[in-house]
Amino acid sequence: MPRIPDSESQPLSEREVSRAWDGNADSWAEQVRKGWDVYREFYNNPAFLEFIGESIGDLAGLSILDAGCGEGYNTRILARRGAKMTGADLAPRMIELARAEEHREPLGIRYEVNSFSDLSVFADVSFDAAVSFMALMDGPDFPGAMRAIYRVLRPGGMLVFSIIHPCFITKGLTWIRDEAGHETALTVAHYFDDTPWVERWKFSQVPTPESVEPFAVPRFDFTLSFYINTLVESGFVLRRIGEPRPSEAACVQHPFLRRWREHAPLFFYVSAQKPR
Numbered sequence: 391m392p393r394i395p396d397s398e399s400q401p402l403s404e405r406e407v408s409r410a411w412d413g414n415a416d417s418w419a420e421q422v423r424k425g426w427d428v429y430r431e432f433y434n435n436p437a438f439l440e441f442i443g444e445s446i447g448d449l450a451g452l453s454i455l456d457a458g459c460g461e462g463y464n465t466r467i468l469a470r471r472g473a474k475m476t477g478a479d480l481a482p483r484m485i486e487l488a489r490a491e492e493h494r495e496p497l498g499i500r501y502e503v504n505s506f507s508d509l510s511v512f513a514d515v516s517f518d519a520a521v522s523f524m525a526l527m528d529g530p531d532f533p534g535a536m537r538a539i540y541r542v543l544r545p546g547g548m549l550v551f552s553i554i555h556p557c558f559i560t561k562g563l564t565w566i567r568d569e570a571g572h573e574t575a576l577t578v579a580h581y582f583d584d585t586p587w588v589e590r591w592k593f594s595q596v597p598t599p600e601s602v603e604p605f606a607v608p609r610f611d612f613t614l615s616f617y618i619n620t621l622v623e624s625g626f627v628l629r630r631i632g633e634p635r636p637s638e639a640a641c642v643q644h645p646f647l648r649r650w651r652e653h654a655p656l657f658f659y660v661s662a663q664k665p666r
């Protein structure tokens with residue numbers, strides 16, 4: 391997920407976030423479904439699916455909300471593991487693509503266009519668990535998301551989410567390399583700068599990069615303390631955090647992943663529980 395140094399700073403509303411992701415949706419769905427998101431396939435999904443299992447246990451028969459589900463790639467993975475899945479996303483085109491896939495290969499997934507900071511289409515206490523894959527740093531209202539998810543969970547229900555690691559993936563991220571070009575360190579800078587911005591990037595392993603436009607991804611940089619304190623102040627009990635490393639086998643297969651094994655985690659995982 392390389393950073394293309396072309397970003398704009400601007401206030402960003404949910405309407406603008408929705409428009410940006412609508413614009414990304416077709417190309418995103420096509421590339422993700424082709425397996426071109428190598429970070430997902432070889433690093434994030436193996437680690438986060440294991441973290442979900444450790445946090446929730448057997449998913450079979452549980453009613454689970456996927457908050458910020460996109461076109462549903464990971465929602466379908468959990469449905470195939472036996473969960474009764476519901477996906478919610480802000481971008482109507484993402485939900486259209488998810489529903490088309492559900493129509494093509496039914497897995498019993500319900501999809502709704504709704505902000506994870508609102509979730510008003512769902513009744514109180516309607517889910518056994520909630521998950522969110524790499525979405526909660528993409529919305530402006532994280533406190534609203536915590537309140538909304540808390541409301542729709544049953545007592546004892548788990549919330550398990552992954553985000554970009556807020557401590558290392560800052561606006562000032564650069565890699566320091568030795569003479570051979572190997573990454574030896576990364577820099578952290580502007581950690582406290584919470585100005586929303588639009589990041590433009592492509593999946594790094596696209597076979598023909600010139601054939602795809604970069605995604606435009608509105609980003610909201612929150613500090614680690616903001617995430618954790620907001621979660622706890624919303625009533626959740628923090629159970630576990632995760633800072634995954636790509637496996638040695640994944641690094642052998644995809645050497646560009648090794649920097650995330652040797653120096654710092656790209657992702658941050660949280661597992662929390664609504665009290666019984």
Ligand SMILES: C[S@@+](CC[C@H](N)C(=O)[O-])C[C@H]1O[C@@H](n2cnc3c(N)ncnc32)[C@H](O)[C@@H]1O
Binds near residue numbers: 459525
């Ligand atoms: C990086 S994508 C991840 C999508 C999906 N979870 C996956 O793993 O493929 C982030 C998603 O968050 C959605 N999103 C951003 N803000 C949102 C909000 N306030 N409520 C619901 N979805 C939101 C975007 O529309 C986009 O589909």
